[in-house]
Amino acid sequence: MRSDTTGSWTPVALSRDLPAGTVIPARIPAGPIALWRSESGCPTASANRCPHRGMSLSHGFVRGEALSCVYHGWSYAKAGNCLRIPAHPGLTPPEAIRVKTYAVEETGGVIWVAMGEPSSSPMKLEGLLALRSLTAHAGIAAIEAAAGAKAGPEGLVEPAEGTEAICLLLSAQENGETLIHVLLRGEAGPAARIAASRAAESLRRKAEDLQKKGIAQ
Amino acid sequence: MKLYDYILSPSCYKVRLMAALTGVKLELRPVDFHPGAEHRGPELLALNPAGSIPILEDGDLLLTESSAILVYLAAQAAPEWLAGSKPEEAARVQQWLSFSGRLTASLGGARLHEMLLRPGDIGALQAQGIAALRELEAGLFEQAQRGKRFLAADRPTVADIACFPYVALAPDGGVSLDPYPTIRLWSRAVRALEGFIEMPGIHRLHELKPEPTVETGDA
Numbered sequence: 001m002r003s004d005t006t007g008s009w010t011p012v013a014l015s016r017d018l019p020a021g022t023v024i025p026a027r028i029p030a031g032p033i034a035l036w037r038s039e040s041g042c043p044t045a046s047a048n049r050c051p052h053r054g055m056s057l058s059h060g061f062v063r064g065e066a067l068s069c070v071y072h073g074w075s076y077a078k079a080g081n082c083l084r085i086p087a088h089p090g091l092t093p094p095e096a097i098r099v100k101t102y103a104v105e106e107t108g109g110v111i112w113v114a115m116g117e118p119s120s121s122p123m124k125l126e127g128l129l130a131l132r133s134l135t136a137h138a139g140i141a142a143i144e145a146a147a148g149a150k151a152g153p154e155g156l157v158e159p160a161e162g163t164e165a166i167c168l169l170l171s172a173q174e175n176g177e178t179l180i181h182v183l184l185r186g187e188a189g190p191a192a193r194i195a196a197s198r199a200a201e202s203l204r205r206k207a208e209d210l211q212k213k214g215i216a217q
Numbered sequence: 218m219k220l221y222d223y224i225l226s227p228s229c230y231k232v233r234l235m236a237a238l239t240g241v242k243l244e245l246r247p248v249d250f251h252p253g254a255e256h257r258g259p260e261l262l263a264l265n266p267a268g269s270i271p272i273l274e275d276g277d278l279l280l281t282e283s284s285a286i287l288v289y290l291a292a293q294a295a296p297e298w299l300a301g302s303k304p305e306e307a308a309r310v311q312q313w314l315s316f317s318g319r320l321t322a323s324l325g326g327a328r329l330h331e332m333l334l335r336p337g338d339i340g341a342l343q344a345q346g347i348a349a350l351r352e353l354e355a356g357l358f359e360q361a362q363r364g365k366r367f368l369a370a371d372r373p374t375v376a377d378i379a380c381f382p383y384v385a386l387a388p389d390g391g392v393s394l395d396p397y398p399t400i401r402l403w404s405r406a407v408r409a410l411e412g413f414i415e416m417p418g419i420h421r422l423h424e425l426k427p428e429p430t431v432e433t434g435d436a
Contacts, residue, residue: 013398014398017398017399017401017402019402021424022405024398024401025395061422061423061424062424063423063424063428068423068424070420070423086429089430132358132398132399133398134351134354134396135396179396190362190363190364193362194359194362197355197358197359197362198355201351201355
């Protein structure tokens with residue numbers, strides 16, 4: 001994977017895990033973000049810190065087209081500007097009060113966030129179904145060793161053996177952990193999706209075991 | 218019905234939550250769990266020699282163990298919260314009721330260690346808590362593939378109420394909930410239920426209420 005991540009896309013979550021009107025915590029190389037989807041379905045990535053008192057905005061809530069902080073209810077638009085300060089209902093919040101926002105793209109059931117100005121679109125995941133995300137207490141090298149395949153430049157691992165036709169989209173997290181988005185080839189019914197989820201869990205166990213034994217340093 | 222209750226106890230909250238969701242009125246008898254350790258005093262040990270709360274008194278009936286109390290409330294007031302006649306559903310309810318005991322031991326143990334300085338191996342408690350959360354995450358994912366939004370069925374049951382509080386309070390024990398997207402969706406579904414009530418550390422979904430408006434003027 002690239003070490004310089006400025007301008008490149010990070011796969012932060014699956015579309016299915018961010019319904020309209022919700023906010024979730026996520027992480028990009030710049031730090032934690034509040035990833036939220038407005039009622040109308042638009043995804044936004046905001047820095048995870050309310051400029052008022054520093055509360056994590058991922059603890060907040062989405063009402064209509066705005067993200068609100070759970071602490072004092074300050075709410076922010078998709079562009080990051082402050083829309084409302086409930087304790088001062090007559091005040092139009094000054095332009096200076098804003099949270100940083102990042103570019104977001106949603107493709108193939110995956111939500112990607114970029115720092116800076118990305119020069120291209122995120123990779124297409126054609127013929128792949130975004131199944132579930134899980135976090136491994138293992139680095140990318142250990143996961144590659146467990147899968148028997150190397151990650152491509154954008155973090156896609158296609159395991160060598162036919163492990164339920166799953167692919168893994170990897171994103172390095174802090175503390176040596178790795179976020180794994182599990183992707184499944186082709187159309188699959190419930191039984192195949194459950195089998196793929198279990199295969200991914202086995203692969204995670206194997207990777208964490210390798211990590212613990214220090215084989216894949 | 219009288220509940221021997223402690224506001225910060227997730228197990229007591231299970232009973233308060235179940236009662237609120239099923240419209241049962243409870244008389245609350247506060248127990249000085251901390252720092253008084255009243256649950257280990259003579260009056261409460263006479264009711265429950267195990268020295269645990271909640272304890273539910275209904276006339277001559279005395280019940281301990283939160284899962285048993287949940288089943289009692291549901292059977293009294295809202296049988297749809299119990300397993301139906303399908304064998305798998307009945308088994309799943311039992312599976313997650315048993316599992317809830319592991320949540321209490323692991324995530325609950327870590328929370329007591331961090332909040333009330335109870336002795337214990339915090340690293341081991343947190344690791345057991347993470348293992349339990351992973352199991353719950355996978356279980357909920359699989360249920361979703363079967364078209365079911367809750368642990369045992371496509372409707373909430375006593376199993377969901379038994380598991381919800383210790384999961385929602387995992388961060389109190391230093392265990393992050395960030396890595397579990399399916400648990401997050403389930404937690405939202407529980408908090409969106411009609412009649413849901415809060416406890417300290419578990420808040421309602423503010424977005425379900427309209428935006429509060431204040432008279433403008435002297436802002």
